[in-house]
Amino acid sequence: MIKLAIIGYGQMGKLLEKLAPEHNFEVVSIIDPHLENNISETSLSKADVCIEFTTPDAVFENIRQISNLGKNLVVGTTGWLDKLEAVQKLVQQNKIGMVYGSNFSLGMNLFFQIVNSTTKLMNKIENYDVFGLELHHKKKKDSPSGTAKILADIVLKNTDNKTSAQFEKLDRKIEKNEFHFGSVRAGNIPGTHLIGFDSTADTIELKHTARNRKGLALGALKAAEWIAKRKGLYNFTEYFSEIIGVEHEA
Ligand SMILES: NC(=O)c1ccc[n+]([C@@H]2O[C@H](COP(=O)([O-])OP(=O)(O)OC[C@H]3O[C@@H](n4cnc5c(N)ncnc54)[C@H](OP(=O)(O)O)[C@@H]3O)[C@@H](O)[C@H]2O)c1
Structure with missing residues (x-):
């Protein structure tokens, strides 16, 4: 089982929690202001990988904290691509793996x-x-x-x-x-x-x-499994091109 931390317990976070066990994940931590907890060495200590679905205001700081703790992550939150260069630096400096994208539906x-x-x-x-x-x-x-x-x-x-x-x-x-x-x-x-x-x-x-949000959550879980043992920054389309065996076109 891959040990998963869910960052953001909204619609997507709750769906991830529900789907995780049947897809070889054990949820070891859930972080959300409504649960009155936050990202720390202790709260992420057991996690192999994190999946982040929060808000455009919160996402960059979350990426910064998670990467400083050396944890690999998948980011589904949208609205932060103006900070992509800064994120690239964090990923390189901390030698972690990260997948991001605006549509995780396979x-x-x-x-x-x-x-x-x-x-x-x-x-x-x-x-x-x-x-x-x-x-x-x-x-x-x-x-x-x-x-x-x-x-x-x-x-x-x-x-x-x-x-x-x-x-x-x-x-x-x-x-x-x-x-x-x-x-x-x-x-x-x-x-x-x-x-x-x-x-x-x-x-x-x-x-x-689209029939529902399930396809989006399943895509995030697949990407988390893929990134758990990798380093570097990848767009979801790069991950997807690799798994279906076609050349990635920028
Ligand atoms: N890539 C994709 O395929 C995909 C698919 C679906 C959604 N999305 C995007 O993912 C994001 C989340 O979607 P959603 O539908 O799950 O939204 P949502 O239902 O609004 O859930 C977001 C949750 O994150 C919490 N949050 C806010 N700041 C946080 C922080 N610093 N740390 C941890 N949790 C925090 C929010 O709490 P508060 O209520 O207190 O703010 C809320 O509980 C949106 O940007 C959406 O566009 C992307």
């Missing part, structure tokens, strides 16, 4: 690969115009989703006649070089992302629908 990472190879193929054929659509429940606070931005980057990288992504509502005709990505918010819709290719004859659609 299915979504597979979808990124599918969209990557399909857009390369579609780029060879002139007749099709590419578009994107994402739908989420009405509680989601932001749009477009972070995942939509990643998908847009993949499409733009591979499509010669599209040079910019347009996420806004348009009060004009779309320019030929613009890739339009729409957002819809309603009801309880689980995270849904679609990339379509439209021609005069037909439409081809690639669609990923």
Whole structure:
């Protein structure tokens, strides 16, 4: 069993606690302000690896403390990439291993690969115009989703006649070089992302629908197992490319 410390006992932390035992992890510590404890040599003494799902305000300080204690970690919290250089230094100085990423769903990472190879193929054929659509429940606070931005980057990288992504509502005709990505918010819709290719004859659609958060938590556990005995800083997509045996594309 891998000994796991969970940092942040919110929606993701609670799900990790539930799933950990059936995936070869023993939860040895849970850190959260609601539990009135914090990161220390004692609270992490038994942990082989930590998984961090907290808040953008807390994450950097947590990474600093965990790496200073020489513990390997997986960081799922988003909104700190402006500090990536400082994190890289901490990882190197303390000789630890860390995986980070904004979407740990294995299915979504597979979808990124599918969209990557399909857009390369579609780029060879002139007749099709590419578009994107994402739908989420009405509680989601932001749009477009972070995942939509990643998908847009993949499409733009591979499509010669599209040079910019347009996420806004348009009060004009779309320019030929613009890739339009729409957002819809309603009801309880689980995270849904679609990339379509439209021609005069037909439409081809690639669609990923998340059923719940389980895929995200399982991805974090898989990454924790992988990083437990490694050193260095890795993006989740690097980890994913390695496990499925394809070359990582930056
Ligand atoms: N990478 C992915 O695949 C993925 C998947 C899901 C979510 N996320 C991201 O992960 C983060 C957490 O998501 P969530 O849904 O679990 O959020 P959540 O339900 O709000 O849980 C966050 C928990 O962390 C606690 N916390 C705050 N500061 C802390 C600290 N210094 N040390 C330990 N715990 C602390 C919070 O306490 P308070 O209530 O007191 O603030 C709260 O209990 C978000 O940034 C989200 O966008 C990423």
